[in-house]
Amino acid sequence: MTKVESELTDEQLIAKILTEDKEYFGEIIVRYRDKLMRYMRRITNVDSAGAEDILQDAFIKIYKNLNDFDTELKFSSWVYRIVHNEVISTHRKNTSGIHKVSISIDEYELQNIIKDDFDITLTGEARLTKQYIQEALARIDGKYREVLILKYFEYKDYKEIADILKKPMGTIATLLNRAKKQLRKEINIISKNAYENE
Amino acid sequence: MLMKMNKNTQSDFAKDILQKIKKENVVITPKWHFALREYVLWLLILLSISVGAVSVSVIILHLLQIEIAIAVEASGGMMHYIAVWAPYLWLFLLSLFIITTWYNFKHTKKGYRYSYILVVLGSIFASFVIGAGLYFGGAAEHAERYAEQVSNGYYIGSQERRVRIWSQPEKGLLSGIPLDVADEKLESFVLIDASGKLWHIESEDITDSEWASINVAPKVGIIGMQKSADIFIACRIVPWAEPGERNEMRRQIEAMLPEGIKVNERNIFELRNSICEE
Numbered sequence: 001m002t003k004v005e006s007e008l009t010d011e012q013l014i015a016k017i018l019t020e021d022k023e024y025f026g027e028i029i030v031r032y033r034d035k036l037m038r039y040m041r042r043i044t045n046v047d048s049a050g051a052e053d054i055l056q057d058a059f060i061k062i063y064k065n066l067n068d069f070d071t072e073l074k075f076s077s078w079v080y081r082i083v084h085n086e087v088i089s090t091h092r093k094n095t096s097g098i099h100k101v102s103i104s105i106d107e108y109e110l111q112n113i114i115k116d117d118f119d120i121t122l123t124g125e126a127r128l129t130k131q132y133i134q135e136a137l138a139r140i141d142g143k144y145r146e147v148l149i150l151k152y153f154e155y156k157d158y159k160e161i162a163d164i165l166k167k168p169m170g171t172i173a174t175l176l177n178r179a180k181k182q183l184r185k186e187i188n189i190i191s192k193n194a195y196e197n198e
Numbered sequence: 199m200l201m202k203m204n205k206n207t208q209s210d211f212a213k214d215i216l217q218k219i220k221k222e223n224v225v226i227t228p229k230w231h232f233a234l235r236e237y238v239l240w241l242l243i244l245l246s247i248s249v250g251a252v253s254v255s256v257i258i259l260h261l262l263q264i265e266i267a268i269a270v271e272a273s274g275g276m277m278h279y280i281a282v283w284a285p286y287l288w289l290f291l292l293s294l295f296i297i298t299t300w301y302n303f304k305h306t307k308k309g310y311r312y313s314y315i316l317v318v319l320g321s322i323f324a325s326f327v328i329g330a331g332l333y334f335g336g337a338a339e340h341a342e343r344y345a346e347q348v349s350n351g352y353y354i355g356s357q358e359r360r361v362r363i364w365s366q367p368e369k370g371l372l373s374g375i376p377l378d379v380a381d382e383k384l385e386s387f388v389l390i391d392a393s394g395k396l397w398h399i400e401s402e403d404i405t406d407s408e409w410a411s412i413n414v415a416p417k418v419g420i421i422g423m424q425k426s427a428d429i430f431i432a433c434r435i436v437p438w439a440e441p442g443e444r445n446e447m448r449r450q451i452e453a454m455l456p457e458g459i460k461v462n463e464r465n466i467f468e469l470r471n472s473i474c475e476e
Contacts, residue, residue: 023216025215026212026213026216033211056215064225064226065232066226067226067229068227070307162310171313
């Protein structure tokens with residue numbers, strides 16, 4: 001990868017792939033691999049090898065369908081959508097569904113969740129709060145977990161989430177509201193149980 | 199735990215994919231393929247809305263042509279009327295093609311941005327607006343004729359439904375063609391019904407304009423009472439006119455009446471009930 005390539009926008013890179021050289025696709029892969037791998041690990045319980053396979057298939061799909069990319073969307077939204085669909089179809093084949101995920105949260109993400117409108121107060125140790133949120137996230141419905149992950153872990157706005165999940169923005173707002181309620185409820189149950197067990 | 203990939207691993211991963219692309223000869227799908235898919239979807243949407251609109255035009259025809267108040271009363275209530283006389287085929291087609299419109303729209307490139315309710319309501323609105331236009335353009339009659347042809351007699355059109363509703367002498371409804379009617383109002387006349395049966399109609403109680411309508415309209419509906427097997431006492435006579443023919447027929451009836459007498463002494467086309475007033 002040259003310095004020039006890394007300075008190009010996604011859209012400029014796509015134009016180059018379509019008109020000049022297919023090798024530019026390598027830069028797209030490098031740019032998105034980590035982000036997509038992290039996203040996949042958050043929405044599914046697949047192991048590293050499985051995740052790599054899914055991601056490889058997703059990138060090939062992205063390559064094949066480059067001409068289908070709608071420039072009105074963010075390229076990242078389109079890429080996330082393909083990966084999301086790939087994960088779903090892989091799980092359908094394996095009939096295991098998206099569940100029992102293990103979501104790691106770093107300090108920045110923890111603060112991002114807490115300072116939002118979750119009404120979570122850090123009464124105990126931050127470590128415990130983090131643990132409660134992790135457990136609660138693993139327990140809530142998959143459709144709610146998905147929107148929360150995109151909003152608080154992938155930092156996507158409403159429009160991007162709507163474009164990734166292919167749902168109207170109004171539906172995303174409703175899903176997020178319900179997701180927050182369910183998460184709050186689960187956190188309360190988990191913390192109450194923990195308090196009673198002490 | 200999620201591991202941050204180092205640059206070398208990332209490059210290797212990218213190289214592997216690029217190699218796989220080359221090895222398996224994966225090609226970028228041409229733009230026209232996606233454009234064609236989108237065109238086909240929009241074509242299907244247009245087709246669905248069109249069929250929905252034709253269905254709406256026939257439903258309008260049924261609503262305007264059949265004297266609903268009479269039909270409801272003769273059927274013994276609204277629920278019975280709907281169960282027996284509702285244009286189910288067209289209601290089914292309208293529902294089916296609203297669903298098809300929604301399904302195809304949802305699969306267009308930007309279809310997901312709109313809520314299901316909005317798409318369904320939009321589809322219903324489009325079907326009604328275009329359907330009303332088609333009705334005034336005469337498409338409903340064509341659609342009914344076509345349905346009658348292809349159904350091999352199983353489909354009963356609005357004309358036939360209207361005849362059937364008006365062929366219940368035991369319920370006070372009779373229709374047919376008046377035979378040899380004199381210009382001057384008489385106490386009776388002969389009518390031939392849809393089955394070819396001749397009826398002796400006692401017409402003492404009908405108005406001048408109703409008598410005039412027997413002369414003008416090629417066919418009439420009669421509200422009254424069956425007296426015997428072939429005698430019917432008329433208390434109201436309704437000219438058998440298509441919605442578009444009513445104004446012209448009204449003008450012709452008025453022309454037959456003495457000067458100054460208007461047809462609207464009792465609206466001869468609009469019926470509220472099938473009860474003979476004393």
